[in-house]
Amino acid sequence: MRATSQTSVAAASERWEPVLRASGERARQFGEQLFAVADTLGESASLRRALGDPARDGEDKSRLVASLFGARVEPEVVDLLGGLVRSRWSSDEDLTEALEELGASSVLAAAQSRGELVQVEEEIFLVDRLLARERDLRLALSDMEVAPQRRLALAGTVLGARVLPETRLLVERIVLVRRESSLTSALRRVGQLAAARRSRLVATVTAAAPLSHAQEERLAEILRRAYGQAVQVNVGIDPAVMGGIRVEIGADVIDGTVLARLQDAQRRFAG
Structure with missing residues (x-):
């Protein structure tokens, strides 16, 4: 997503979060309904364009959403959809992607409500x-x-x-x-x-063998200091890396594996 759409998703998420916190396990139903709306938009390019058209009046788009989905989804979801279509989007496909993300967040909120x-x-x-x-x-x-x-x-x-x-x-x-x-x-x-x-980042760690609990905690603390917030460390095992670890956080990749060092040495030798 480009900046305009990202801003719209962030604003919608901020408005939606209090609804999710108050809804408990109903949030899973909201998620399923948002997925269904995303499917409808995915199947209809004309509807997608109509709802994402920046030249069309926002209130008009909100009324269109209410007429199409008001009888099919909960009132809270109708309100969310109305706010989404009044927002600006870099492309109409971004609106569908936003529905997917908000739907997934809603499903996760249901699990969170039960701990x-x-x-x-x-x-x-x-x-x-x-x-x-x-x-x-x-x-x-x-x-x-x-x-x-x-x-x-x-x-x-x-x-x-x-x-x-x-x-x-x-x-x-x-x-x-x-x-x-x-x-x-x-x-x-x-x-x-x-x-x-x-309120955590995710670090996907690939290692040749399982890390001890102490090693995971030490790595999490190093990453917390580096990124300025708590980091969830998820460790996957791949014997092909031979030794060391590979850490992925978002777009950042820290590759300290033996395999990576060997490949780097080969490149240097060849070049």
């Missing part, structure tokens, strides 16, 4: 790590030519029966309607949203 947000975050991370390792599984879930029900069935096999309902909903949503460049990037985005709800 289970951390568990959802951990479950999402485990799915992300599994797909990062299992290329064939990742490709099968990513293939939009495969019937949706087959992909959902496969996702259900991956998740098993014991994950929280919010985890299942979010993973199935990503599998069915992926708007990020890849499944893993979409999962990481949800993880970032979960961490943000706890």
Whole structure:
């Protein structure tokens, strides 16, 4: 998203957050409804253009939203939609993307209301790590030519029966309607949203062997000092890195693995 759309999403999130805090588990229903509205916009370019048109009066767009969705979604969601369409967007696709993000945040808020947000975050991370390792599984879930029900069935096999309902909903949503460049990037985005709800950044750490609890705590403290806020450290294991660790925080990558140093040495020797 470009700056105009990012500003609109941030403003909508700020207005929406008190509603989520007051709604408890109803927030999951709000999320499902926002996903449904996003689907409607995704299927209709003309509606998307009408609602994202900066030349069209904002109140007119708000009335259009109320007439289309007022009987299908909760009043709180109608109010949110009205504010969204009155805002300015860099492109009409950004409005759909904003609905996805607000929907995911709503689902996460439901888990948070029960004190289970951390568990959802951990479950999402485990799915992300599994797909990062299992290329064939990742490709099968990513293939939009495969019937949706087959992909959902496969996702259900991956998740098993014991994950929280919010985890299942979010993973199935990503599998069915992926708007990020890849499944893993979409999962990481949800993880970032979960961490943000706890006022934390997410550090995805890849190591050749598991870190001890003390090592994780030490790394989290180093990153906290570097970034100026608490950091959630999620560790994935990849023997191919041979030694050292690779840390990803947003767009920042700190690669201190043996493999990276060997590759750098090879480049220097060749060049």
